[in-house]
Amino acid sequence: xxxxxxxxxxxxxxxxxxxxxxxxxxxxxxxxxxxxxxxxxxxxxxxxxxxxxxxxxxxxxxxxxxxxxxxxxxxxxxxxxxxxxxxxxxxxxxxxxxxxxxxxxxxxxxxxxxxxxxxxxxxxxxxxxxxxxxxxxxxxxxxxxxxxxxxxxxxxxxxxxxxxxxxxxxxxxxxxxxxxxxxxxxxxxxxxxxxxxxxxxxxxxxxxxxxxxxxxxxxxxxxxxxxxxxxxxxxxxxxxxxxxxxxxxxxxxxxxxxxxxxxxxxxxxxxxxxxxxxxxxxxxxxxxxxxxxxxxxxxxxxxxxxxxxxxxxxxxxxxxxxxxxxxxxxxxxxxxxxxxxxxxxxxx
Numbered sequence: 316x317x318x319x320x321x322x323x324x325x326x327x328x329x330x331x332x333x334x335x336x337x338x339x340x341x342x343x344x345x346x347x348x349x350x351x352x353x354x355x356x357x358x359x360x361x362x363x364x365x366x367x368x369x370x371x372x373x374x375x376x377x378x379x380x381x382x383x384x385x386x387x388x389x390x391x392x393x394x395x396x397x398x399x400x401x402x403x404x405x406x407x408x409x410x411x412x413x414x415x416x417x418x419x420x421x422x423x424x425x426x427x428x429x430x431x432x433x434x435x436x437x438x439x440x441x442x443x444x445x446x447x448x449x450x451x452x453x454x455x456x457x458x459x460x461x462x463x464x465x466x467x468x469x470x471x472x473x474x475x476x477x478x479x480x481x482x483x484x485x486x487x488x489x490x491x492x493x494x495x496x497x498x499x500x501x502x503x504x505x506x507x508x509x510x511x512x513x514x515x516x517x518x519x520x521x522x523x524x525x526x527x528x529x530x531x532x533x534x535x536x537x538x539x540x541x542x543x544x545x546x547x548x549x550x551x552x553x554x555x556x557x558x559x560x561x562x563x564x565x566x567x568x569x570x571x572x573x574x575x576x577x578x579x580x581x582x583x584x585x586x587x588x589x590x591x592x593x594x595x596x597x598x599x600x601x602x603x604x605x606x607x608x609x610x611x612x613x614x615x616x617x618x619x620x621x622x623x624x625x626x627x628x629x630x631x632x633x634x635x636x637x638x639x640x641x642x643x644x645x646x647x648x649x650x651x652x653x654x655x656x657x658x659x660x661x662x663x
Contacts, residue, residue, distance in 0.1 A: 351454060355621050358452040358467075358512065359634045365449065365468060365510055366632030368410035369403075373497060380406040382472065382491030383580030384422075398610040399425040402585035403470050403489060404450060404577045411449050416442060426578045443578035450577045452512055454620040456527075458575065459518050466577035467515060469586040469615075471508045471627075474543035474650040476602075476612035477588040478581055484542045486651045487588070488630055491580075497630070500652045504630030507652045511587045511617035511627045513599075515574035525598035526618060528569045529583055530561040531611070532604030541612075543647045544654055549590060551643055557614065558597025565598050572608055573599075582609035589650025591616040593625040594639040 373379055383400035401422065408417035419442040421435035429438045443464045452467040472478070473487020482492050488509045489495060500507050514527040536556045540547040573583040582588065583599060591597070591614050601613030609615060617637070619625035624638035630652075637646070648656030 351621070354453040358454055358619075358621070359626055359636075361449050361452065362468060362510060362512065362626050362628045362634050363632065364411055365404075365407065366628040366634065368407040369509065370632050371410040372407050378494040378496050379403070379489060381494045382470070382478070382489055382586060398579075398581055398608070399427075400580050401426050402578055402580045404466060404468070404585050405443075408447075411447075413447060413449075416445055416447075426580075427576070439578070443576060447577065452619065455514055456517070456620070458515055462575045464576050464578060465515055466574045466584060467512050468510055469513055469583065470510055471650060472582070472586055472588045473508075473652060474549075474589045474647040474654075476541055476590070477586060477615060478610055478612055480541055480612055486542055486544070486653055488652050489586070495652070500630055502648075502652055502654060502656065505633065506649065507630045508589060508649050509628045509630045509632075511589075511593075512619050512625050513573060513583055513587055513615070514618045514620065516571040516583075518571055518575070520569070520571050523566045523569050525562060525565060526594075527573055528565065528571050529573060529599035529601060529609060529613070529615065530565045530569045531601050531606060532568050533557070533561050533564055533600050534602060536560070543590065543651070545656065548644070549647065554591060554614075554643070555597075557600065558591070558595065561600035561614075562597050568604075569598070570607060570609075579608060580610065582611075582613060582615035584608060587615050587617050588613075589616075589646055590614045592639055592641050592643060592646055593617040593627075593637055594619065594623075 380403040383397060384406055419437050424430055424432045424439055427440050429440050431438050444462060446463045450466045450468055455467055458465050470489040471487045472489060475484055475486055478491055488507050516527050517524060536553060538553045539557060540549055543549045576584055593616060595616040599615045601609060601611040603611030617625040624636050627635050627637050629635055
């Protein structure tokens with residue numbers, strides 16, 4: 316009598332293992348895509364909260380905070396555009412449920428100071444080292460060490476070189492040396508970029524990554540305007556020329572400190588500009604050679620780890636994903652608050 320077989324043959328077992336391997340191979344990309352979709356949604360929600368926070372700030376003060384807010388020292392007042400000041404992100408802390416942190420600032424000492432000056436009970440830099448998740452995109456790579464008061468989000472200075480360009484040259488939703496009102500956004504709130512995201516630096520000066528580091532000490536080529544307008548456009552060829560120049564200089568001259576302090580003013584701590592499209596194929600780049608942060612005129616585009624583009628908050632607090640293939644002239648128009656361009660999100 317023939318005995319009943321109780322197991323699998325080796326061939327059957329190998330077939331089953333192969334099928335499982337194929338299924339796992341198909342499943343992993345789907346899991347990774349689902350995780351990125353969740354992170355992307357979380358990032359969008361953070362930006363939505365910030366957009367609403369700035370609206371609440373405007374409702375309270377009838378203005379937006381400048382690119383760097385005033386602080387009063389015991390002996391002198393520091394100008395609003397000075398890099399010693401405080402970022403716009405700092406000023407909206409009460410509107411994102413961070414009133415306790417805001418109350419610990421007396422605004423009587425530099426934002427990076429480790430000195431306690433009464434009536435403050437804590438040094439500004441220690442207070443600002445608190446990690447605030449609303450300021451961080453979960454899709455970005457973690458900062459490997461050092462400061463913990465990180466940021467992935469920045470106000471928009473518009474289609475100009477950004478930092479210290481002068482009051483008249485500023486054309487964005489925010490200006491560095493003064494505060495804007497909604498009534499001054501004459502191109503329309505829904506047609507003007509308020510905020511954008513960028514990647515944090517890697518805190519490692521020994522290696523250069525153009526997606527997160529920014530290059531320093533690079534003069535502009537001829538024909539590169541301070542402010543992009545209908546009368547003074549920025550040709551694609553001139554922008555690309557500057558990008559190639561910065562990419563070549565990057566390995567020997569760059570900064571890896573993007574987003575290391577939400578309290579700090581300057582580009583790639585609390586600000587971007589819209590001279591270059593999102594996820595520009597060249598590195599962010601600035602004029603100043605000795606600056607350790609982005610407190611210099613430069614090109615600081617929106618960036619993200621999301622495939623295809625980056626989130627932006629428009630002036631009406633809506634969150635829009637703008638692709639890296641956006642038309643450059645259209646993007647300049649969306650960055651400008653008062654250029655009179657006939658552009659809107661419906662053109663994307």
